[in-house]
Amino acid sequence: MSSVQCNNLLQWYGKNARKLPWRETTDPYRIWISEIMLQQTQVKTVLPHYSNWFEKFPDTAALASASMDELLKSWEGLGYYRRARFIHQAARKIISEHGGTFPEAFDAIMALPGIGRSTAGAIASFSFGQPTPVLDGNVKRVLKRWHNRPAVTDKQLWAWAQDEINGSANPAGWNQAMMELGATICSSRSPNCSLCPVSHNCKAAFQPVEANAAKKIPVKHLHWQVTLHTCPTRGVWLTRRPDSGIWGRLWTPPITELKSTPDTPACHIHQLTHRKLHLYGSVADVSPAGDGQWVSNFDSIALPTGIHRLLEKHGVHYG
Ligand code: SF4
Numbered sequence: 001m002s003s004v005q006c007n008n009l010l011q012w013y014g015k016n017a018r019k020l021p022w023r024e025t026t027d028p029y030r031i032w033i034s035e036i037m038l039q040q041t042q043v044k045t046v047l048p049h050y051s052n053w054f055e056k057f058p059d060t061a062a063l064a065s066a067s068m069d070e071l072l073k074s075w076e077g078l079g080y081y082r083r084a085r086f087i088h089q090a091a092r093k094i095i096s097e098h099g100g101t102f103p104e105a106f107d108a109i110m111a112l113p114g115i116g117r118s119t120a121g122a123i124a125s126f127s128f129g130q131p132t133p134v135l136d137g138n139v140k141r142v143l144k145r146w147h148n149r150p151a152v153t154d155k156q157l158w159a160w161a162q163d164e165i166n167g168s169a170n171p172a173g174w175n176q177a178m179m180e181l182g183a184t185i186c187s188s189r190s191p192n193c194s195l196c197p198v199s200h201n202c203k204a205a206f207q208p209v210e211a212n213a214a215k216k217i218p219v220k221h222l223h224w225q226v227t228l229h230t231c232p233t234r235g236v237w238l239t240r241r242p243d244s245g246i247w248g249r250l251w252t253p254p255i256t257e258l259k260s261t262p263d264t265p266a267c268h269i270h271q272l273t274h275r276k277l278h279l280y281g282s283v284a285d286v287s288p289a290g291d292g293q294w295v296s297n298f299d300s301i302a303l304p305t306g307i308h309r310l311l312e313k314h315g316v317h318y319g
Pocket residue numbers: 142145146185186187191192193196197198199200202203204205206
C-alpha cells in the first residue's frame with residue numbers, strides 16, 4: 001500500500017471509527033481482556049461484560065487471586081469458557097513470572113496462555129506501539145481482496161500484514177483501521193466498495209464477492225438429555241462439566257448425550273458457532289447419585305446460558 005493509501009485508511013478510521021471503550025486506553029490489561037472477549041463474541045455482547053469486568057477484577061492481581069468459579073461466573077453469557085480459564089492461568093503467570101506487570105516483549109506476551117500471534121500483535125501494538133500486525137478474520141479478508149488472492153496461505157497473509165505495518169508510522173492505527181474496515185465496510189457478503197478508503201488500491205474492488213466467502217461450515221446437531229433433580233428446600237442438583245469440551249467446568253444438571261433423535265421436540269435449542277444443542281429436560285423421580293451439589297442460589301455459580309433457559313422453561317428459578 002502506498003503512503004497515500006495508508007493515509008486514506010488512517011483518515012477514514014479517524015473519522016468513522018466506532019467509539020468503543022477498549023479504544024480509549026493503552027492499558028495492556030484492559031486491551032488484553034477486550035481482545036479475549038472479542039474472540040468469537042460480538043461487540044454488542046461484549047460491551048456490558050467489559051465494563052462490569054473491571055469492577056470485579058480491576059487489575060491482574062485481583063484476577064489471579066480470584067477463584068475459577070468467580071471468573072466463570074463473570075464470563076457467563078460470553079460463551080467459549082475456555083477463554084476464561086486461559087485468562088486465569090495467564091494472570092497467575094503474570095504475577096509469578098513478571099512481578100504483576102504485563103510483559104511488553106512480544107514473545108513474552110505470546111507465551112501467556114490463550115494468547116496467539118494475532119492477539120499478541122494487538123496488545124503489543126495498541127499498548128506499546130510495536131509494529132506487530134493483527135490478523136483476525138476481518139483483516140485476512142481485506143488483505144485477500146486487496147491482492148485478489150482468495151486462496152492465499154496464512155503465511156503469505158502474515159508477510160503482507162508485516163510489510164504493511166512496517167511501512168506505517170502508526171502501527172496501532174493501522175491495525176485498528178484494518179480491523180474496522182473489515183468489520184464495517186469490507187464485509188464478508190457485501191463489501192461496500194463505494195465507501196471504501198482504499199478502493200483505488202484494491203484488486204477486488206467492485207468485483208462480485210468470491211465464491212468461497214459464502215461457504216458455510218455445516219452445523220452439527222447434538223441431542224442431550226438433561227436430568228432435573230429438584231427439591232423445595234435444597235434447590236437443584238448440579239454437577240461440574242469436565243475441564244474440556246462444551247461448557248467445560250461449568251455447572252449443569254446431569255447431562256447424557258442421546259444416540260438418536262427423540263420423537264418429542266427439545267425443550268430448548270441452544271446455538272453454538274458450529275453446533276446446535278437440543279436440550280431435553282426430564283424431571284427425575286430418584287435421588288441424584290455421584291459427584292455434585294444442591295444449589296439454591298445461582299449468584300456465585302456459573303451455568304451456561306442454555307441451561308438457564310432450560311431451567312426457566314421448567315419453572316426453576318434461583319436467586
Ligand atoms: S474496495 Fe471493496 S473489496 Fe476492496 S477492500 Fe475496499 S470494500 Fe473490500
